[in-house]
Amino acid sequence: MREFIFYLLIICAGTGGELCVSRAMKAVGEVKDFRPASLVKVAARALRVPWMWLGLTLMGTAFFALLGVLSMENVSLVVPVTALSYAAGALGGKFFLGEQVTRRRWTGVLLVCLGVALVIMGRR
Amino acid sequence: MNSSAGLHLKTYLLILLMVTFGPLGNVLLGKGMKGVGAVSVSTPAEAIDVLSRVLGSGTIWLGIGSLISFFVAYMLVLSWADYSYVQPASSVAYAVVALLAHYMLREVVTPMRWIGVLVICLGVVVVGNTPPRTTEPF
Numbered sequence: 001m002r003e004f005i006f007y008l009l010i011i012c013a014g015t016g017g018e019l020c021v022s023r024a025m026k027a028v029g030e031v032k033d034f035r036p037a038s039l040v041k042v043a044a045r046a047l048r049v050p051w052m053w054l055g056l057t058l059m060g061t062a063f064f065a066l067l068g069v070l071s072m073e074n075v076s077l078v079v080p081v082t083a084l085s086y087a088a089g090a091l092g093g094k095f096f097l098g099e100q101v102t103r104r105r106w107t108g109v110l111l112v113c114l115g116v117a118l119v120i121m122g123r124r
Numbered sequence: 125m126n127s128s129a130g131l132h133l134k135t136y137l138l139i140l141l142m143v144t145f146g147p148l149g150n151v152l153l154g155k156g157m158k159g160v161g162a163v164s165v166s167t168p169a170e171a172i173d174v175l176s177r178v179l180g181s182g183t184i185w186l187g188i189g190s191l192i193s194f195f196v197a198y199m200l201v202l203s204w205a206d207y208s209y210v211q212p213a214s215s216v217a218y219a220v221v222a223l224l225a226h227y228m229l230r231e232v233v234t235p236m237r238w239i240g241v242l243v244i245c246l247g248v249v250v251v252g253n254t255p256p257r258t259t260e261p262f
Contacts, residue, residue, distance in 0.1 A: 075154035076225035111247030118240030
C-alpha cells in the first residue's frame with residue numbers, strides 16, 4: 001500500500017510538475033545565451049513566474065516519493081513503472097482538459113502500460 | 125552553420141545531457157537509498173532520523189547534483205523545443221536506467237524486463253508522434 005501511494009505521488013505530482021515547468025519556461029522565452037551570468041538571469045526570470053513555483057513544489061513532492069520507493073525497490077523496476085505518467089497524462093488530458101486523445105496516442109499509452117506490465121512481471 | 129542547424133545541434137546536445145544525467149541521478153539515488161534502508165516516517169522522530177540519514181549520504185548528494193544537471197538541461201531545452209518533441213526524444217532514458225542499474229548496481233535485469241523497457245520506449249515514441257494540440261488555445 002505504501003509503495004502504491006509513493007508511485008501515485010511520483011506519477012501524478014511529477015507529471016503535473018513537468019507541465020507547470022514547461023508552461024513557465026515558455027513564458028520565459030527561448031534561451032540563446034548560455035554564459036553562466038545569463039543563465040542566472042534566466043533562472044531569476046523563471047522564478048518570477050508563479051507556474052515555476054507550483055511546478056517545483058509538485059516535482060519536489062515527486063522527488064521525495066521517489067526516494068521513498070527507491071529505499072524499497074530496484075531502480076530498474078521503479079523508473080520504468082513511473083512511465084505510467086504517460087497514461088496519467090492522457091487520461092488527465094481527456095477528462096480534465098477536454099483534449100481529444102487520438103487513437104494513435106491511446107496506442108502509445110497502451111504500449112507503455114504493456115511495457116510496464118512486462119517490467120513488473122520480469123521480477124526474478 | 126545556419127540558425128536551424130544550430131537549433132537542432134543544441135537541442136540534440138541538451139537531450140543527450142538529459143538522457144545521461146537523469147538516469148545517472150536515479151541510479152545514484154537508488155544506491156544511496158539502499159544504504160539508508162526502508163523508509164518509515166510514522167512518527168516525527170523517525171522522519172527526522174530518515175531525513176538526517178538521507179542528507180548524510182554522499183551518493184545521494186551526487187544523485188541530486190546529477191538530477192539538477194538534468195533539470196537545468198530540461199528547462200533550457202523546453203524554452204524553445206516542444207514538450208511533445210522532448211518527451212519522446214528523452215524516452216531512451218528508460219533503457220539507459222536499465223543499463224546503468226545492471227552495470228553500476230549489479231541489478232539483475234531479466235530478458236522480460238528488457239523487452240518491457242523497449243516496449244515502453246516504443247510507446248513513448250508513439251505518444252510523441254501525435255498532434256501536440258487537439259484543443260483551441262485559450
